[in-house]
Amino acid sequence: xxxxxVKQEEKEIKEKPKEKFKLSFDYFNExxxxxxxxxxxxxxxxxxxxPAFIKGIGMMIxxxxxxxxVRKTARYGLGxxxxxxxxxxxxxxxxxxxxxIAVASLSFGTLVVGGVEIAFGVLAGVALLALLGFVSxxxxxxxxxxxxxxxxxxxGMTELGIAGTLAVLIETSIISGTYAITNVLPNAINNGxxxxxxxxxxxxxLQPLNTCxxxxxxxxxxxxxxxxxxxxxxxxLGLVTTLTLSAVQGVPLIxxxxxxxxxxxxxxxxxxxxxxxxxxxxxxxxxxxx
Amino acid sequence: xxxxxxxxxxxIIIGGLLSSLAVHLMPVGGAPAAMATATGxxxxxxxxxxxxxxxxxxxxxxxxxFWVTKPNVILVALSGAVGSMLMIGFTMxxxxxxxIFGAGIVPCSGRVAVDPITKDxxxxxxxxxxxxxxxxxxxxxxxILGGFSGGFGGALIYVxxxxxxxxxxxxxxxxIVAMGIFIANAIIAAYNIGGTIEGFHDxxxxxxxxxxxxxxxxxxxxxxxxxxxxxxxxxxxxxVM
Amino acid sequence: xxxxxxxxxWMLIIAFLAFIACMFEDLESDIGSxxxxxxxxxxxxxxxxxxxxxxxxxxxxxxxYALSCTISGTIAMLILLQxxxxxxxxxxxxxxxxxxxxxxxxxxxxxxxHVGRExxxxxxxxxxxLDVLYGHLLPIAxxxxxxxxxITAIAYIQSNLGIxxxxxxxxxxxxxxxxxxxxxLTVGAIGSSTGDIHYGTERAFQDKPFGxxxxxxxxxxxxxxxxxxxxxxxxxxAFCAKYGGPATGLAFGLIVLFENWxxxxxMTLGGVAGPGWNPSLAAAWGIGIGIVIAVVLxxxxxxxxxxxxxxYGPFVGE
Numbered sequence: 017x018x019x020x021x022v023k024q025e026e027k028e029i030k031e032k033p034k035e036k037f038k039l040s041f042d043y044f045n046e047x048x049x050x051x052x053x054x055x056x057x058x059x060x061x062x063x064x065x066x067p068a069f070i071k072g073i074g075m076m077i078x079x080x081x082x083x084x085x086v087r088k089t090a091r092y093g094l095g096x097x098x099x100x101x102x103x104x105x106x107x108x109x110x111x112x113x114x115x116x117i118a119v120a121s122l123s124f125g126t127l128v129v130g131g132v133e134i135a136f137g138v139l140a141g142v143a144l145l146a147l148l149g150f151v152s153x154x155x156x157x158x159x160x161x162x163x164x165x166x167x168x169x170x171x172g173m174t175e176l177g178i179a180g181t182l183a184v185l186i187e188t189s190i191i192s193g194t195y196a197i198t199n200v201l202p203n204a205i206n207n208g209x210x211x212x213x214x215x216x217x218x219x220x221x222l223q224p225l226n227t228c229x230x231x232x233x234x235x236x237x238x239x240x241x242x243x244x245x246x247x248x249x250x251x252x253l254g255l256v257t258t259l260t261l262s263a264v265q266g267v268p269l270i271x272x273x274x275x276x277x278x279x280x281x282x283x284x285x286x287x288x289x290x291x292x293x294x295x296x297x298x299x300x301x302x303x304x305x306x
Numbered sequence: 307x308x309x310x311x312x313x314x315x316x317x318i319i320i321g322g323l324l325s326s327l328a329v330h331l332m333p334v335g336g337a338p339a340a341m342a343t344a345t346g347x348x349x350x351x352x353x354x355x356x357x358x359x360x361x362x363x364x365x366x367x368x369x370x371x372f373w374v375t376k377p378n379v380i381l382v383a384l385s386g387a388v389g390s391m392l393m394i395g396f397t398m399x400x401x402x403x404x405x406i407f408g409a410g411i412v413p414c415s416g417r418v419a420v421d422p423i424t425k426d427x428x429x430x431x432x433x434x435x436x437x438x439x440x441x442x443x444x445x446x447x448x449x450i451l452g453g454f455s456g457g458f459g460g461a462l463i464y465v466x467x468x469x470x471x472x473x474x475x476x477x478x479x480x481x482i483v484a485m486g487i488f489i490a491n492a493i494i495a496a497y498n499i500g501g502t503i504e505g506f507h508d509x510x511x512x513x514x515x516x517x518x519x520x521x522x523x524x525x526x527x528x529x530x531x532x533x534x535x536x537x538x539x540x541x542x543x544x545x546v547m
Numbered sequence: 548x549x550x551x552x553x554x555x556x557w558m559l560i561i562a563f564l565a566f567i568a569c570m571f572e573d574l575e576s577d578i579g580s581x582x583x584x585x586x587x588x589x590x591x592x593x594x595x596x597x598x599x600x601x602x603x604x605x606x607x608x609x610x611x612y613a614l615s616c617t618i619s620g621t622i623a624m625l626i627l628l629q630x631x632x633x634x635x636x637x638x639x640x641x642x643x644x645x646x647x648x649x650x651x652x653x654x655x656x657x658x659x660x661h662v663g664r665e666x667x668x669x670x671x672x673x674x675x676x677l678d679v680l681y682g683h684l685l686p687i688a689x690x691x692x693x694x695x696x697x698i699t700a701i702a703y704i705q706s707n708l709g710i711x712x713x714x715x716x717x718x719x720x721x722x723x724x725x726x727x728x729x730x731x732l733t734v735g736a737i738g739s740s741t742g743d744i745h746y747g748t749e750r751a752f753q754d755k756p757f758g759x760x761x762x763x764x765x766x767x768x769x770x771x772x773x774x775x776x777x778x779x780x781x782x783x784x785a786f787c788a789k790y791g792g793p794a795t796g797l798a799f800g801l802i803v804l805f806e807n808w809x810x811x812x813x814m815t816l817g818g819v820a821g822p823g824w825n826p827s828l829a830a831a832w833g834i835g836i837g838i839v840i841a842v843v844l845x846x847x848x849x850x851x852x853x854x855x856x857x858x859y860g861p862f863v864g865e
Contacts, residue, residue: 096336096496099606100352107489110482114542115532121541144535148528152494155521162498162517197541206478207628208722212621214482215613215728219606219656226606227660230589230667237666241659248652252618259625281655288662294674301777304595304672340583340739340747342760348583348747349740353609357736360729364719365806369833371720372817372826381830388809388837393733393802395844400798401741402848406855408790409748410758412862413852424849430861433760446848450841477720 046088050175053081057182058139064189065133068257068265069272075186075253076246076276082179082221083242087235089172090225094164098229101176102222104152106214108145109180114205116141116185121197135195142181149177176221183217190253190269193261203260212252220245237291240284247277311537314466314473315530317379321463321484322491322526323519328456329355329495330515333398333445333505338437342409344502345416345438345445347394347401351496351503352489354397355456358390359488362457363481365389366464376471379462386461387454394453398441405440413440415504422507423447437502448505460488467533474543487529491522550713551819554811557712561701562804565734568697570796572612572734573742575690577750577783577791578683579603579657581611582739584747589664590767592673598771599676601683601780602664603657609735611653613728615691616698619649620727623699627723635710638703646696653695654688683780690784698734701803702726714819737799745791750783759862809836 044052060066060074082105090098116138119125125137153173155161166172188210189195192203204210224241225233250273258266289295332355335346347354366386370377405411414431415421416438421428423444432438441449467473467480475483498518503510536542575581580588581603588600605611623638623645630637658680665675702723704711709718719726752761753770773782784792810833817829 094497096350096352096493096499096501097607099610100350100493100496102606103352103356103489103610104493107486107493110486111490111529111532114479114483115536118536118539118541122539125539140535141532144532148525148532151528152490152521152525155494155524156497161521162494162500164497164500201476201479205482206476206722208478208624208724208726209621210478210482211722211724211728212617214485215610215617218610219614222606222610223656227604227663228667229604230664231593231671232667232669237663241663244659248655252621255625256621259628281659284659285662288659288666289675291669292662292666292675293669293672296674296676298676298678299674301597301599301771304597337583337586337747340743341587341752341766342744342748343763343766347740348744349609349736350607353607353732353736354740357609357733361733361802361806364721364726364729365810365833367721368719368810369830371716371718372814372829378827378830381827381834384834385810385830385837388834388841389806391841392805392837392844393737395841396798396802396805397737397740399844399848400794400801401744402851404741404744404791404794405748406851408745408794410859411748411760412855412859426856431856433762433862434865435762435764436760439760440852441848443845443849443852446845450845478722478725481721481725 046084049081049084053077054178057186058142061138061182061185061189062135063133064135064194067268068190069268071186071190072250072253072269072272075183075190075249076243078179078182078186079217079220079246079249080239080242082176082183083224083239085172085175085179086221087225087238089166089169092166098226099222102218105176105180105221106218108149108177109184109217110214112141112145112177112181113184113188115144116181117188117195117197117200120195126195133194138185138195141185142178145177145181146174149174179221180217184213187213187217187253191256191260193265209256216245216249216252220249234291237284237287240280240287244277244280244284247273247280249273250276310472311534314537315534317462317466318487318530318533319523319526321459322487322522322529324455324459325355325359325488325491326495326518326522328452328459329492330499330503330511330518331448331452331455331506332503333441333449334499334503336502338502342405342411342439343436345504346441346502347398347449351499352493355492356489358393358453359456359460360485361393362386362390362461363464363484366461367477367481370465370468377465377469379465379469382465383458383462386464387458390457391450391453394449398446398449402441411439413442414438415442415444417504417508438504444507445505448507460484463487473537479542483533487526490525490529494521494525551815553712554708554714554717557704557708558807558811561704561807562800564697564701565803566796566800568694568701569734569738569799570792571690571694572608572738573795574784574788574792575687575694576608576738576742577746577787578686578690578780580780580783581605582608583743584751587747587751587767587769591769592668592671594767596768596771597673598769599679599777599779601661601679603660603687604664605656605660607735608739609732611656612694612735613731614656615649615653615695616727616731617724618652619645619695619699620702620724622648623703624723635707642699642703643696646692646699649695650688650692653691654684657687658684679779686781686784694734698730699727701730734799737802738795741798742787742791742795745787746783750786756864758859759864805840809833809840812836
């Protein structure tokens, strides 16, 4: 019965932001979304004791931020395809996430206040990767270096470094429930789950823009898809968590993922079909302009 | 302890520099090459180089497990290098088969008039208003060298991270971290190339390689420092399965 | 059976699976016009060429195959962990179930692509044809399933080779999902760099002159009519299955074959983990054989280039 209530709660939690997202979408502009996701992401990342489905929501917000950063840097054209920058974010994220976990496993990396673990150590990884992202952004955009001339690339790469690291950290803490390296290594890394963390987070960041690219791309539609991939990620992480931790942690995450996926997949498909030039059952083609 | 840390740092920097060099050496045609509008392999640098490097990483991991303790760094890195080299070699060879027998196109370079290795003239074989097509011999050799250098870089990072005389990470940690560092370097290099390149004989190579290596040096130093910090905590060491 | 013979037998099975995997990978990418030729499908409406191709821009093929293979590997690993008591036969259930989940995710990812890209083509008057959308999803999923099941099986065999063949130390130390990620990235990289040539150069521009590079002015002017009626992406697979697909499969099969072959030969010459086991010698033999193969490849490539130059001659026409 307890799980039923949890399900109901989740539905309410998730349905509200979606309405807000569609109606007053402009409120979360690029800066506000960044600050909001950074705060939520850091809070979720430093409390590994939170229930898995709350971490799942945090993960989706961080991935959404990553997708937004990819969108704002890659829409000017990178010369080598949109996906590269999403993979770059996760390449950074893996390095930063593993460093953050290593630091958090030190005796001073995690404080225990009244029985609640606060893993400040992971912030070391986040900060280092923010630095690495900022430096790479400057290298790519600086006129003495690669000189790509993309407005806001420095900021974008910094954000991607942070978002990638936070995504790896949150997903690892979902699976292992703590940052203690003795738990993380067997549960999240040595069994290879880190590979699925890598690729699915990369997809949540790179696929929305790559898929919606075109003259009439719209930010609202693009970002809906990032949350949809977040739903798939939750389902898969939930399956893993059921085995590594317990069904109490895993099943709500699977339910959350399924609900989010259904809601946002439908919203995205509807938005696309409504905004297309025409939707035809079938038809013949024509040539415009001779 | 200090020597070990410095050695890991140096190996990560060398690995990063070699992977950046590898991306510059690849004859990458990008999407236009799939339409036979540009010389080179018909895909983006990042995907191709990552695919090659992970093939090398696979062989390197098998070879590294030959030794119970203390794998020979050079031999493992060379195995990875040869693995990537073969992957790139077969890809280019079958690509050429499709160009020649599937589309009836003679491989030729669009950027130079004479192939620097075979001294064959290229201009009269080129379709007008294209940037060359196929993978001519100079690009083929360049790609083989690029695969060798990239595989060596990736496998070198992997083996110093996994070896019990250096970082001593677990196998999976070392594999995924090596992949992360490699990808970061390869993508910065791909941005430096910005589209297509034919290999070492391309004028673009000479013009851009210095910037690319400088950027890769800075990124690899930072990545190396971050990994050394992770090593200093001592929590990851000894985590072999 | 001698363990070393078993090792060679498993190696040949891996190479065979690799051939099937990459062939179906390439055909699947052709059905959805993924990766490089996608730039033409994307460009066509902007040139006024309204088409009925399926626009599947998930990402590069390497990444999208890494996604479906890694998910498949993860699910398979979870099932194998659950059924550890059953022994190796559990793989008979784990691999197909994993591959089914992986290809289901791939199908979902492709369904959002077509509507997303065509909706972004509103100002070029490109409609979304629902029969194109629904009609391509199943072929995409089935082709993807065959590729993913082969890759997962390869990864499973390689991570358990020691137990399966009886040669201690033959297994790859990487866990199953990581191996799936590695082979997924590789199979996609090869599929996009070799197989796409046949589609992009030949099939998409079949009404343009044969035997020359596609000029920049042709870009976007894709061939939109089939032998009878309007061409869809499904027709592309039928064409590419005759040359591009098998050639791509050959590339990946040869890579996997020779990669494993040189390692196994090296292991044999190094003493196969017996009392006289010399790891340095084994590694060195593997490297030496690999370099010889690379040299042979360069010579072959040069020979075939020379043949084409002599046979086809310089460019004629304007």
